Every structure is written in structure tokens, then in C-alpha cells.
Amino acid sequence: MTLLKLFWSFFQIGLFSIGGGYASMPLIQEQVVELHHWLSMTDFVDVVTISQMTPGPIAINAATFVGMRIAQLPGAIVATFGCVAPSCIIVLAIGYFYLKYKNLLVVDGALTALRPAVVSMIASAGLSILLSSLAQNRTDSWLALRLQHIDWVAVVLFLTGFLILRKWKINPIFVMLGSGGVGLVAYLLTGGG
Template identity: 40%
Template sequence: MSFIAPLLQLFVSFFKIGIISFGGGYAMIPLIEREIIEGRGWLTEAQFLDIIAVAEMTPGPIAVNSATYIGYQTEGILGAITATLGVVTPSFIAMVILAYVICKTQHLLVVKGALKAIVSGVVALIGFATIKIAISTGLFEVRGGLNIDYVTVTIALAAFALLRYTKLHPVLILIGFGFLGIIIY
């Protein structure tokens, strides 16, 4: 049972980091550093920097990746699981509470208005990202008037139609259009 105490310390440390961190994973890095190096002495500065570099390169949120790697470095696979659970549990609890509050208050006019505005904001963010990507990939060029690459627009519309009107998996569509791009371009 002596292995439980270090796992509990890992969970509590990353739970604290998860509960007091706002602003995403990069904002958590100084908190993780303070807790793990200065507070607990689990890693050296060099080890921590290596872990951050690996966490940045791997898919997923940097805070979760860092917690997983630090947990693994200190307590093996159980440490990785424990640290990861510790850092994501506060967000999970907050989302459950928020979902409960929304479900209980969704009939209120103010909540309906807020949700409608949030959805509108999300649509605007997705639309903005789509336009930026379209411009950066050459789909549209805005300098000196609007220039349109009609072949690329046709491919984009075909991909959209396949996503909308068929049951093809999006990955298959991406792979298929990747091969089409190799042939055309």
C-alpha cells in the first residue's frame, strides 16, 4: 500500500493545477513547474523542459500531455493515469455542473438567449477560421480584387457534398481528395 501515497500526491498536485488554471495549457506551464520542481522536487529543470518539448510535439492539450509524461516519469503507468485524471477532473466537474445548470434553466428566456448567442459566436468563429484557411491555401486571393481558384473551389464543394449527402467517413474523403490533388496539381 506504500504506492498509494505518491499516486495520491500526484493526483492532488495536478488537481490543484487543473482547478486554478485558466487560459489553457500554456498558462498551466508555470504552475506545473512550480508544483513539480519547486514544490515537490519530482523533476529537475532539465527534465521538465524535455517533458514540455515532448508534450508540445504530441497530439492533444499540452497540460494533459505534460501531466501524463510527468506522472509516467515519477510513478510509471499508474502515475501517468493518476496525473492525467488529476488535471482533467476539475474541468470535467465544471462541465457536469454547467450542463446540469443549463438543463435545469434552459426554459428561462435569459438562458435561451445566452445559448443562442453562444451558438452564433461559435458559428462566426468557425466561419472566420474557414475564411482564413481558404485565403491561406489559395482558394481565394483578396489582393487587387477577389481572385478565385475555381478548381480548388470545385474540389471543396465536392468534398462538402460528399460529407453532407453520403455516409463516407471524413478520413476517407480527405485521403481521396489528397490523391485527387496529387493527380491534378
């Protein structure tokens, strides 16, 4: 039953994340955090963090991580398989029938609206990650976030990282390693965290 749920959940994530890169993030958050409570928001932020520093697409990384958590190795394999199953069916059908996919008016039209929508969905998931990492207790709900509960070290890390990325376009891995290292020192010095 659990395996079936895992499969179905990640099948939907695979089927509805269109546009590559971060497009799967909002769907993973919805299925894994909000719907099934397999991960807390804190765990989810950690999975995204780990995904940035390990090879492979975020969706596959999340599938393996959640699968391991819920049902060990069989869970990881089932969730990963669920995640790639829609790709296999759709991409291979296109290859098999050799569809002139690019020129289909319907596909083009759908993508015209999907591209900007995906930007907003990523923005929304990114905002909940931001709010969760700026809260002092790494709580699950950012609604409870008040000024005295704000983690100022995280605010400084976020703003510095953002400015560095905008200005110099460096590899994101270095920003994350940097904020991890600087964060550790800052938290130990301020006795926070």
C-alpha cells in the same frame, strides 16, 4: 501516498489553469519542479518541448510524463485523471444546470483580471525556460548564469527562431525541429553542449 500526492498536485494544476493553451505551464513548473522536485528544470523544458510536438494539451502531457516517472502507468493514469477532474466537475455542472455562464458579471469580472495575469505568468515561466536553455550546463538554477557560462549557440537559435516566428507566422513545430537539427550540428562542430 505517492499516487495521492500526484493526484492532488495535478488536480490543483487542472483547477487553477484558466485561459487555455500555455496557461497551465507556470502551475506545472511550480508544482512539479519547485514544490515536489519530481522533475529538474531541464526535464521540465524537455517535457514542454515534447508537448509541442505531440498531440494533446500540455497539462495532460505533463501529467502522463510525470506520472510515468514517479509511479509508472498507474501514476500516469492517476495524474491525468487528477488533471481533468476539475474540468469534469465544473464543465458538467454548467452543462447540467444550463447556466447562462457567459453573462454572469462575476465570471466576466474575474476574467478581466485573469487574462492579463495569465500573460505575465506564462511570460515568467517562459523566461525561466529561456534562461535555463541559455545556460551552458543546463543547470537547474539560472541564478548562477554568468556571461562566460552563456551558450551562444542557444542564443543564436533562440533569436533566429523568434524572428522567424514573428515575421512569417510559420508552424512552431518547424522552428523546434529546425533548432534541434541546427543545434545538433552546431554543438558537434563547436565541441560544446
